[in-house]
Each structure stands twice: as structure tokens, then as C-alpha cells.
Amino acid sequence: MGVVFSAVTPSSVITNKLCDEDRKWMELNTKIKPGDMDSEYNKFYKKYPKGGIYRHQFANLFPSMMTVHFCDHVFRTLDLDGNGYLDFKEFMMANDLVNAKTPEDKLSWAFKVYDVDKSGAIDQKEMVRVMKSIYLMVGHTETNRDALQDQAEAHAVKLFKALDVDGDKELSEEEFIKGCKEDKELMAKLQKLVEELVPKKK
Structure with missing residues (x-):
């Protein structure tokens, strides 16, 4: 896009x-x-x-x-x-x-953006999109784009497998939020993203 x-x-x-x-x-x-x-x-x-x-x-x-x-x-x-x-x-x-204040708010926002078909669940492909966007938005000065996307995909795949405990290849919003909250690296990136998105005062 x-x-x-x-x-x-x-x-x-x-x-x-x-x-x-x-x-x-x-x-x-x-x-x-x-x-x-x-x-x-x-x-x-x-x-x-x-x-x-x-x-x-x-x-x-x-x-x-x-x-x-x-x-x-x-x-x-x-x-x-x-x-x-x-x-x-x-x-x-x-x-x-x-305006997201809590970890739940941040993750709920990410879930809604990438639940493209509004099914109430995201699959691994959508999870990769979530992670790539977060990595690219907060890692713009740290390394090159291709490397960031590779890191993000690996992170997403690993996290998805850990969270999909019932093996249905989908995560509900509740499963997504509960699991991601325990991922310290992801939560740190989301916090950085929110801080960088605070509009400047006019």
C-alpha cells in the first residue's frame, strides 16, 4: 500500500x-x-x-x-x-x-488495523504484517529496510507459533493481546511508536 x-x-x-x-x-x-x-x-x-x-x-x-x-x-x-x-x-x-495508554490499548489498536477481513481473528500472515509495520516505523534509523523486515517476520512467526496453543492457525484478539503483552521487545517498540506519534504543539 x-x-x-x-x-x-x-x-x-x-x-x-x-x-x-x-x-x-x-x-x-x-x-x-x-x-x-x-x-x-x-x-x-x-x-x-x-x-x-x-x-x-x-x-x-x-x-x-x-x-x-x-x-x-x-x-x-x-x-x-x-x-x-x-x-x-x-x-x-x-x-x-x-491516546493508547495501556499495553492492552496499544495491542488492541494493532489487532484492529490488521484484522483486514474483520473476522475477529488474525492469521500468521496478518501477524507478520503487524510486526513488519511496527519494526519499520520504530527502526527507521537503526538498520536497513530489508534487514528490518526479515527480523520482523522471524519475530512474528516465532511469536505466532507460541501463541497459537490450540493449533487453529488463528489468534483471537484476546489471545493476541494476552500473548503479546509477555513479549517485552514488542511492547517496547509499541511504546516507542506511541511516543514518536505524539503530535507537536501548535
């Missing part, structure tokens, strides 16, 4: 009202309270009248010392549909990560 610098205006610009489908998605995937959805959406819409945050706007939200690579990878991870901008739903998921 790459960054696309598109000039196409997002479809959400057509209306300033959150549709029922998006509202349901928000209830399932973010921590925003139902009663706050409309006001938060209107704030977002006023600040980003085209309906989304583009790559250059996203970079301006964070500390200037961040590398281009770091910002690009965070953007790609949050741009779940790969359309080149963060819509309101994706923006609120980003807020959930920034």
Missing part, C-alpha cells in the same frame, strides 16, 4: 454528515463515543474541507526531527484503503493509537 499523491477530491466532500455505514464502522473500530461522532466529524471536515489529510499535511502534524521514511511508513499504515489520504475514520484510528 503506497502513498498516492492524488488530486482527486475524496467522496466525503459531498456531504458534511457522517453516513450510517461509517458510523457503524466507527463504533466497531474506534473508541469515540457515539454522541461525539458528529461533532468530531464536523471539526475534521472544517479543518480538512477536501475530506482527507494528504501526505504533506500529515507530516506537518508531527515533530520536525522525524525522518521522511518514518512519516511515509506511518502514513501508509494508517491509510488503510490505500487511496492516498487519511479520511475521518482513519484519522480517528490514528488518534486511538496516540
